[in-house]
Amino acid sequence: MRFTTYFHPSSETPRAAMVLDVAANGDTSLIDLEKSDPKLPSDMMEILPKLRDKSQQKRFARAVKSGEPRMVSRGEVFLPVPRPEKILCVGLNYRDHAAECDQKIPNQPVWFNKLPTALCGSNQPVRIPSSVHFLDYEAELVIVIGRAGHNIPESEAMDYVAGYTCGNDVTARDWQFGRPGGQWFAGKTFDTFAPLGPVLVTPDELPNPQHLAIESRVNGEVRQHSSTSNFIFSIPFLIHEISTVCTLAPGDLIYTGTPPGIGYAREPKTPLQPGDVVEIEIEGIGILRNPIRNEEPCEV
Numbered sequence: 001m002r003f004t005t006y007f008h009p010s011s012e013t014p015r016a017a018m019v020l021d022v023a024a025n026g027d028t029s030l031i032d033l034e035k036s037d038p039k040l041p042s043d044m045m046e047i048l049p050k051l052r053d054k055s056q057q058k059r060f061a062r063a064v065k066s067g068e069p070r071m072v073s074r075g076e077v078f079l080p081v082p083r084p085e086k087i088l089c090v091g092l093n094y095r096d097h098a099a100e101c102d103q104k105i106p107n108q109p110v111w112f113n114k115l116p117t118a119l120c121g122s123n124q125p126v127r128i129p130s131s132v133h134f135l136d137y138e139a140e141l142v143i144v145i146g147r148a149g150h151n152i153p154e155s156e157a158m159d160y161v162a163g164y165t166c167g168n169d170v171t172a173r174d175w176q177f178g179r180p181g182g183q184w185f186a187g188k189t190f191d192t193f194a195p196l197g198p199v200l201v202t203p204d205e206l207p208n209p210q211h212l213a214i215e216s217r218v219n220g221e222v223r224q225h226s227s228t229s230n231f232i233f234s235i236p237f238l239i240h241e242i243s244t245v246c247t248l249a250p251g252d253l254i255y256t257g258t259p260p261g262i263g264y265a266r267e268p269k270t271p272l273q274p275g276d277v278v279e280i281e282i283e284g285i286g287i288l289r290n291p292i293r294n295e296e297p298c299e300v
Helices: 044-050 054-066 095-100 154-160 173-178 184-188 235-243
Strands: 002-006 015-022 028-032 070-072 087-091 110-114 119-121 126-128 139-145 161-168 194-201 213-218 221-227 253-255 277-282 286-294
Touching: 002 028, 002 044, 015 044, 015 054, 110 184, 139 213, 139 235, 139 277, 154 161, 154 235, 161 277, 161 286, 173 184, 194 253, 194 286, 235 253
Parallel strands: 087 253, 119 194, 126 286
Antiparallel strands: 002 015, 002 194, 015 028, 028 070, 087 110, 139 161, 139 253, 161 194, 213 221, 213 277, 277 286
16 A cells, blocks of 8 residues: 655645555546545544554555545655654665765664654755755665554564655755764754655555665766665664664654765765755655755745
């Protein structure tokens, strides 16, 4: 099953939907869940804990059969998890990316986080703040948590996964590397620096999430191309370890690291520029697309 939220003109808040099909031009056919079955929530945050429930899965399937498909154009905003409590991120989870950053292979995950205000849907612009002078991209597989848990055993970790989606760990390299102490947090959590989407794909459709092709493109040029099979740390281990630090909640996001090919490691170094379009594509999920533009003064 494939889920997202979309912004309907009649609603002030994003509405939960099941995605039926994505056309070659990016137009998306979907079923508005609450409009198909008024007893289903319109809020994706209420749906996430139900995704592993067999009876609820049957109900979603009935809603698809009885619902009227809606066609939503490519340029609309799609955001599968609209209000995550936590955005947790792993650095250096691909061996070859660690090498291009001149870092040793870590024997434990490198954790950091982004604030929820960094969240940005597919097709929404990533904004370059005036204080940022080197904006970069990072293609990432994102785990979406579906159940609350603390100290989750590695052997049970996959039972806590609601699904997977595409993410872009947008980074201000001049803040991350050029400021005292190495400002990983500040350099990665500006508003709009956590693009996510366009859909959440449930585990039954991605039974082997650690063997997926992953790619980033800037203006159509391939910048990163790898596979999640190159992870240093497995998905169950990542869920287990971070759950010993904090209690995970439905809707929490785990960005799992990026492969080599970032702009900062190119020769010459190549920052993103206003007018660029960044696409993150992951096998079996889809394409996360975001234009880049300068932030306007006092923009909200």
